Amino acid sequence: MKMRQYSNGAAAGALxxxxxxxxxxAGAADLTIVGxxxxxxxxxxxxxxxxxxxxxxxxIREETYNSIAELRLQxxxxxxxxxxxxxxSGSAARVGAEGLLEPLDYSVIDVSNFGEGLVQExxxxxxxxxxxxxxxxxxxxxxxxxxxxxxxxTEGFPGTRSYRNSVAxxxxxxxxxxGVPMEEVYEVLSSSAGxxxxxxxxxxxxxxxxVWWASGAQHAQxxxxxxxxxxTGWNGxxxxxxxxxxxxxxTYNQGLLDFGCFAIPLGAPNRDLAMEFLAEIxxxxxxxEMSKLITYGPTNLLAFELGLxxxxxxxxLPSHPDNASVQLPLNVQWYIEFEAEALAAYQDMxxx
Numbered sequence: 533m534k535m536r537q538y539s540n541g542a543a544a545g546a547l548x549x550x551x552x553x554x555x556x557x558a559g560a561a562d563l564t565i566v567g568x569x570x571x572x573x574x575x576x577x578x579x580x581x582x583x584x585x586x587x588x589x590x591x592i593r594e595e596t597y598n599s600i601a602e603l604r605l606q607x608x609x610x611x612x613x614x615x616x617x618x619x620x621s622g623s624a625a626r627v628g629a630e631g632l633l634e635p636l637d638y639s640v641i642d643v644s645n646f647g648e649g650l651v652q653e654x655x656x657x658x659x660x661x662x663x664x665x666x667x668x669x670x671x672x673x674x675x676x677x678x679x680x681x682x683x684x685x686t687e688g689f690p691g692t693r694s695y696r697n698s699v700a701x702x703x704x705x706x707x708x709x710x711g712v713p714m715e716e717v718y719e720v721l722s723s724s725a726g727x728x729x730x731x732x733x734x735x736x737x738x739x740x741x742x743v744w745w746a747s748g749a750q751h752a753q754x755x756x757x758x759x760x761x762x763x764t765g766w767n768g769x770x771x772x773x774x775x776x777x778x779x780x781x782x783t784y785n786q787g788l789l790d791f792g793c794f795a796i797p798l799g800a801p802n803r804d805l806a807m808e809f810l811a812e813i814x815x816x817x818x819x820x821e822m823s824k825l826i827t828y829g830p831t832n833l834l835a836f837e838l839g840l841x842x843x844x845x846x847x848x849l850p851s852h853p854d855n856a857s858v859q860l861p862l863n864v865q866w867y868i869e870f871e872a873e874a875l876a877a878y879q880d881m882x883x884x
Contacts, residue, residue, distance in 0.1 A: 561593035563802055563809055567618040569596035572826070576618070579822040580658075584812040590805070600627055603797055607632045612799040615806040619655060621791050622700065622871070625864035628654030634796040634803055641811040643832075647851055649861040650831040655793035656810055657831035659822060660851035662767045662789055662859060663701040666782035671761040678783050680709035683762055684733070686740050691761025693737060694754055697744035699871065699878040701788050703730035704860060705764065708786050718863045727874050731881045744882065755780040767850055771827045789850060789859040791831060816840055823849055829856075 565581055567573040577594060585592045595614070597603070600623045606612045619627075627633055633654035643651045650657030665683050667676030668691070676682075677689050683705065696702045707717050707726070710733045720726040742760055745751040751765035752773040770782050794813070796806045812818070819830035820840035829851025830836070836846055836853065846852050850859070 562590035564593045565616045580813045624655035655795040660829040662787040662850040664782040664787040669779040680705040684709040692742040694743040694760040694763040706730040706733035784855040787859040790862040
């Protein structure tokens with residue numbers, strides 16, 4: 533994640549409203565929002581939640597959680613205390629399919645200017661990130677591998693690779709490296725034979741994979757330490773690594789375009805107000821401010837079209853039209869239907 537300073541002092545003052553909602557006693561706030569904590573939640577609070585609450589004349593209570601399993605517990609117990617949850621797109625799709633989320637009212641939430649695939653029945657896109665291929669610039673210079681076929685080309689691009697130790701975002705690059713056109717990837721993956729084809733392609737690369745990474749922090753640190761020459765991972769993490777002195781660059785070409793989103797738990801105590809709040813923070817002005825502090829892109833493309841983000845900086849973001857056009861949007865429906873089968877097969881492959 534890339535942190536940036538506000539260039540406009542007045543805007544900064546408006547956004548740095550009191551974050552004391554964390555200290556509010558239970559029941560004192562109009563809405564309760566739960567996120568993943570840490571620096572990222574602080575950015576969401578400063579640029580989305582608190583400014584929107586001030587604009588609407590309401591108060592919010594912020595909490596944190598570690599897993600979507602906590603939401604399942606609340607809903608199953610009929611004791612929902614959260615009004616809005618932050619989620620990954622895949623997790624939201626799965627729990628939405630389980631009936632644990634409220635359907636969102638898109639007559640209230642305006643998504644007419646959202647990018648393709650960034651809106652679900654139960655979850656509205658909040659920010660965009662990408663799974664990309666990155667390389668060590670000490671090894672390959674500024675112009676490293678530009679496709680997944682290059683990533684698999686161990687003769688043209690010799691060196692140690694690092695790849696994810698879990699199936700999310702791992703099979704799609706393998707199929708593209710095997711010659712499957714980007715627009716046909718999920719069609720091919722929608723069968724056991726297609727999943728096995730992707731796994732076989734990863735097996736080809738396995739002798740050159742020095743590290744199977746397990747977290748964003750780990751894959752960023754691998755580049756900071758210069759332990760590998762090529763790696764997959766999340767664009768924001770590589771930007772932070774570069775700021776920390778890592779010799780790292782990446783390409784959006786054939787990246788996987790993914791997003792985080794906001795959802796309303798089934799039985800939320802303030803469902804209607806939560807819907808209005810999601811409508812407010814989905815406006816381009818809020819999303820533009822968030823993108824100025826972290827290299828995650830807005831889901832509302834008006835943030836670009838209205839010039840709310842500096843053009844040079846905007847071209848670094850994954851959802852900028854020039855970058856989005858060369859990427860594969862992650863298909864959450866495929867993950868609902870096939871992730872369990874693919875994950876089991878992937879884990880078997882890792883332990884062969």
